[in-house]
Amino acid sequence: MATNILFVKNMVCHRCILAVRDILLDLSISFDQVSIGEIHLSESLTKEQNELLSTNLNQIGLQLIDNRMNGLVEKIKQLVIMKARKEVGPNEHKMKLSVFLSEQLHHEYTYLSSFFSSVEGRTIENYFIDQRIEKVKELLVYKEMTLSEIAFEMEYSSVAHLSNQFKKISGLTPSHFKRVGSNKRKLLDQI
Template structure:
């Protein structure tokens, strides 16, 4: 990995990008761009800039990734979140999870899955299901779609499959969750 690209753990949304750009500005670190999980620097960091950036990121709940293994696991997480939330192109949405990850990370899925499990203590599939359920919770809280429409939107084979998986993960039926609302939602980076 280039010395001019830094990986950042727990970046999951547009607000994270803005917060990281603010930290970079406060630390006087010149950068080209910030994407989810990555900072593209104009030049390598001095030791002082590195310490300042690391503490600035820690203050907002983010951290620099210093090794290749953690970096690869973080990239798996970012791709899983995108796929689970339906933020991929049509071609990628048709791929199963293993093919999608292998294609984007240029590693065999068995290697990625084993690495992810050893670092995170859970399977990639479990993480994917949890991310999908969080998106379903979000859609239920908005109260703009029926459960059938949500099942279709999230590519579930049926409403029954969605309901079963939802109850398995949350302990609640979707309709009961709707009644208790956003109290049961979790932040994406806390999954």
């Protein structure tokens, strides 16, 4: 029996998965699997179940996506976040972003890129850079690594390259950001 898949916007971490599982259990909605951005249902939802699920998800900052096209944009975002934060396997980590997305989503990158740009008003590459900079901000706030170590960890060609990109995106130098700290960070779903 084929499962029904629901797409969920802003579902970007393991805690989100746990929260969605709890909601599904509370609402007695049977499911096969919950993964980042997706709920695999055992059976179709009634209109009432769909409304209850949507309401409960909205209360925790998540949102059901009503069509496959918006689902594709969310899937692209989730994969970009995973790649930018280095939360992929070693083989996927070595791949170029375009190859990684094409293989994961089974579409040509040119299609994914133009579709994403038309819906989001910016490129996948720009979104990827924003995600990398947010990861750099996180590492700066932790104050456990030097800027050189962060540049190496995030695979920038040099500290200067990281600093230039950081200033271009955030408007601050990394050292100034380190002083002002976490109040300048953005939530992942607001990037």
